[in-house]
Amino acid sequence: MPGGRPRAFDPDAALDRALEVFWRQGYEGTSLSDLTTAMGINRPSLYGTFGNKEELFAKVLERYVGGPGAFAAEALEAPTVREVAERLVRGAVELTSGPGTPGGCLNVKSVHACGPDSAPARQAAIDCRKAGETALRRRLEQAPDLPPGQDPATLARLLHTITDGIAVQAAGGRPHDELSEIAELALRALLPPDGSAS
Known part of the structure; x- marks a missing residue:
């Protein structure tokens, strides 16, 4: 069996929630606490899956262009x-x-x-x-x-x-x-x- 614990959250759903927060509040108006609360994850999970706030925002932009x-x-x-x-x-x-x-x-x-x-x-x-x-x-x-x-x-x-x-x-x-x-x-x-x- 592969090692490591499985993710306890859906990364795609979490990314969608991050998109909505950034969209409503803008990049600077959005804190890491806002993101972790909306995404339903803690900071280590955010960093481990999406990187820092800047890297997460880049992923959100890509999702925004391909979605809404x-x-x-x-x-x-x-x-x-x-x-x-x-x-x-x-x-x-x-x-x-x-x-x-x-x-x-x-x-x-x-x-x-x-x-x-x-x-x-x-x-x-x-x-x-x-x-x-x-x-x-x-x-x-x-x-x-x-x-x-x-x-x-x-x-x-x-x-x-x-x-x-x-x-x-x-x-x-x-x-x-x-x-x-x-x-x-x-x-x-x-x-x-x-x-x-x-």
Whole structure:
């Protein structure tokens, strides 16, 4: 029989609970006690399974991108530029202000609310966001229906700026219906229905 005691907890479930805590409170606003309480484990178990707080946060970011934030990668599979933009912007509204979700975006909170002592966590969030923007830019570069006059890199940055703005507003308590209205107005201004560039 292999040595060692079996884990008395489900690492995947514990990671999901850590994600929710970080999402609600941000990286700096989350203490190790907050994490161990939410995850239902002690500190040695946390360190032994996930590493330190910074390493745990990196795992949480990965889970966030592949879980609640998966709509962003899925949006890139849409057949048209307009649909890519719509899925990204509307998805941001649902992610940041939908029922049962913490207000705002884990990535945006971590970029804007980390001090010098938390620079590695902040950088991890920045790198995660850059990867998403790069993937979007590459998708737009390959789009035959990109509106005339639109630069793929600039459009990718603009869409990320819009979704970030939605996340900031959601974290500040702006309700879902108002964010939905803002999202639709932004989409109409950015990519008018007749296909002409604004």
